[in-house]
Amino acid sequence: MSTDLISELRTAMEQVPARVPPGLGRCAYRRYRRRRITIRAVSAAGTAAVAGIIAAVVVSGSPAPVVPDAQAAYAAGRAAQALGALSIRTIMYEHVTYTGQPADPAMPPQDEWFLGTRYRAITLTSSGAPQTDFGDNSGPRFETQVKVDYQKRIWWRFVRQELPTPPPVPDSYSCSAAGFNSQPTDAPEMAAQIRVEVACGLLTAAGHGLVDGVWTVKLTGVSADLRETYWIDTTTWLPVRIVTGTAEVGDRGLQADVRWLPPTAANLAKLTVPIPAGFTEVPAPSSGG
Amino acid sequence: MPGEPPHVAELERFLAERGERLLRTAILLAGGQEEGKDLLQAALERVFRHWGGLRGDPESYLRRTLAHLATDGWRRRTRWRAKLILLSATDRGCLPDPMTGVDHRDQLIRLLMQLPVRQRTAIVLRYWEDLTETETAAIMGCSVGSVKSATSRGLQRLRELSDPGRVPHGAGSGRRGQS
Secondary structure, eight states: OOHHHHHHHHHHHHTSOOOOOTTHHHHHHHHHHHHHHHHHHHHHHHHHHHHTOOOOBOOTTSSSOBOOOHHHHHHHHHHHHHHHTSOTTOEEEEEEEEOSSSOOTTSOOEEEEEETTEEEEEEEOTTSOEEEEEEEEEOSSEEEEEEEETTTTEEEEEEEEOOOOOOOOOOOOOHHHHTTTOOOOSHHHHHHHHHHHHHTTSOEEEEEEEETTEEEEEEEEEETTEEEEEEEETTTOOEEEEEEEESSTTOOEEEEEEEEEOOOHHHHHTTSOOOOTTOEEOOOOTTOO | OTTSOHHHHHHHHHHHHHHHHHHHHHHHHHTSHHHHHHHHHHHHHHHHHTHHHHTTOOHHHHHHHHHHHHHTTHHHHTHHHHHHHHHHHHHTTOOOOSSOSSOTTSHHHHHHTTSOHHHHHHHIIIIISOOOHHHHHHHHTSOHHHHHHHHHHHHHHHHHHHOTTSOOOTTTTOOOOOO
16 A cells, blocks of 8 residues: 555645634534424424414524415425325436526536436437436445437446445434525425425415416525425425526526326336447546536 | 523534534535535534533544435435536626535545545545544444455555556456446
8 A cells, every 4th residue: 555645645635725614513503403493393384284274483593483374384285295195116307497598508408317316317408309318326335327428429337336335314404404405306305395495484375377287386485595486286286396596586597397207117217328329438437427 | 602502612612623624524525615514514413413422522423424424415415506506607607616616736635536435435534534444434334344445445546546547456446347
């Protein structure tokens, strides 16, 4: 083993800039407090939602009580029930588009599929043809990635042998953590996120609207500099559209049209990246895609 | 501050002494400045859940939590955030460097960030945190042999990356061709 390399590595790591923001511990404590209160609030709001009761949640130390919007709480409760009733093998499919004008080449439309550890994303040209096709399967002992580049007519495969993963630290949701920064990757995550965002007063009901011919209830809100809007199907109570973007009216955003696909053979095949005939295999990037 | 339990001040004092080192660990594990701060913040919140059992010494718990969070798909959940950063960047008419923040003027750190997360975690804990193989294994929830293997493969891969002309021996990189 080269002690030179280890010595150089230690020196390099020592030089990585790291400045702890003042008050980080106090900030973490406040977030912890809010998280605890939120967990109670979510449970209360979930019950209240189905019963149609307004749940008032007083956040200790905050200037005003958080009062979840009653209509939003009802919709969130119904959505959580509907999402909770889906099979664990339900595939979450999203067609993601950039809503700003003019179109931004850095934000091409994208089709995404999520199922457990499996993920696939196809970026599309403006005419709907595939640009790139990327698949990722992160198991406990391996990670496999495949990427096809349709413009360059090349593809690569990347396999990581991973060590056994320790038991995951359960994540939870809070007013501060939920924000609008995370993307749920399955139905339970989406249910938890909607319920917390409503319970924390981040999302309120904003009327009804048609999405692809389906009547929906619209939940919307602003957090930090981002606006998030959910459209929830009033028949199935499943979310069918989510838009997250900059808070200014008419500004840029990412629109995800969501479909919940049963695990049929045809739908499961969508999670696999096909390698087109005649494309050239090239070495994978050293750290995958 | 009034109304706060005393352990908040204790944690602040602890962070004043040890925070920089832990933040650097978080940055190295997460692969970026902002990602590292997020990771440390998430770990600190968890400290309060278990403060009673930590007996005023949260360091080992924090280190373990950082390593767990870094390897449990936390990165995958930030995929959307990366898109939003891109979205915000278009407002300013510029695009961010996707390798945000870390001082990648240092080539070795750049190469370290290219390692699989488990190999990187083993190397960071062994050679940045100066933990023994046994301590590293305890934190990563695996055997000492696995730590040795991950460290060895990680170092081997670093050598290959830093010297692309070198012919790798065996399957040190953990990468395979098409199966």
